[in-house]
Amino acid sequence: MDTSGLTGLDQRIAGCRACPRLVAWREEVARTKRAAFADWTYWGRPVPGFGPADARLLIVGLAPAAHGGNRTGRMFTGDRSGDVLYRALYDVGLASRPTAVSADDGLRLHGVRITSPVHCAPPANKPTPRERDTCRPWLVRELRLLRPTLRSVLVLGAFGWQAALPAFAAAGWTVPRPRPVFGHGARYTLAAEDGGDRSGGEDLGLFGCFHVSQRNTFTGRLTPEMLREVLTTAARTAGLPAGNRTTGPSGAG
Template identity: 60%
Template sequence: MTDAPLRTSSDDRARAERPLLAAGAPTLRAVDELVTGCFACPRLVAWREEVGRVRRAAFRDEEYWARPVPSFGDPAAQVVVVGLAPAAHGGNRTGRMFTGDRSGDVLFAALHRTGFASSPVSVRADDGLELRGVRLVAPVHCAPPDNRPTPDERRRCAPYLARELELLSPTVRVAVVLGGFGWQALMSTLTEQGWAVPRPRPTFGHGAAVRLLHTDGRSLVVLGCYHVSQQNTFTGRLTPEMLDAVLVEARDLAHA
């Protein structure tokens, strides 16, 4: 048997610097490949791997993905849905954004009702589900402890979101943002990319709508929606009807 090659400090450094390579990624697939091999945030690396080893009792017989979770959806999307980060026992387990947890159950059911998804259920990365006209993205691609990435972790992960938005620019017309964290992250990225984001920045809120113009003449409508967390969906702060209304608005604006 051949011994496995030793991992050197230069290997670790190269993998930690992967976000810096995102700006030169030629395709969305190339961005996804950079994401899945990223080790830029030590705290998140430790947490995602620990969760994958310890596992939740309900999933103790499953092999966890336990890596950064790439975005998912149509490479020619007119709408992007901006979340927060993968869930420890959802995307961190299945390897697909918003798949395998209660939040994903709510989101994919709504995407199906509004014509964006081929199925109302997303169980695992190879279940055959397809998204049409929409791509699910996140400011942070690793599951964070307590679902709370730090500002530094968001900044280190930001080049991935920035490059995705650049590559989607020929088609994307609307961004649906789930929650205040994603809203702030997206506004920061858009400002850096030359979009005319007002100062002070628009405030997040469910139903908020902001039309932004780019220096090259493009326009993007940003819609706010409460996050599909259990805290919101179980208490009725976000109902299926409210979520559907935002997605229908996004669909209509994208095709206006």
């Protein structure tokens, strides 16, 4: 097993069994399945991050969906939330294709990595505070590994925002006090601490976006235009040439 870098981290995450409730739930879902996916062999394990090791933009969600990432083994892949997110990433030139259906579908991200503060699918999409805190060291390690190239983070939803702030602090950025307040379009700068192990890390642009949940997208609380706008802003802050595919750059990195 590769124990160095993001590859090693992803392997370790996929083998984690630290939270009994989440282990039982994800494995039960993988056994019983949903009728529409009866012929699938579910992943049924923690879902690691997805995207290149030199990403300049990190997207932070909440947790894998029971019949999405928990089924396919890849973040936001195989569910309607992922349909919305990857369509927007493709539209602004940050993904090679507009859909994500399986881990081997050939999808590539350009300068972007996607992760979550909780790596197992939780019952009712609601991790407990203890489960969130138990999973945090994985996010801290991921941030530290990405730090040499990472320039901005887009957090989807208030849960991810609150879970990620302590991870940013542990990974070498200063979180202002009072703490940054979540909101769609929220924007802050986290200063890189002058520590001996920063590995070239720089200040980090922090952006908020409503989560791409069905509740938000079906009601119009989050529209495709809103999502594309905040994605483009976060990507350009990171130095990625994002833009509408019909009028701007079609890819980066």
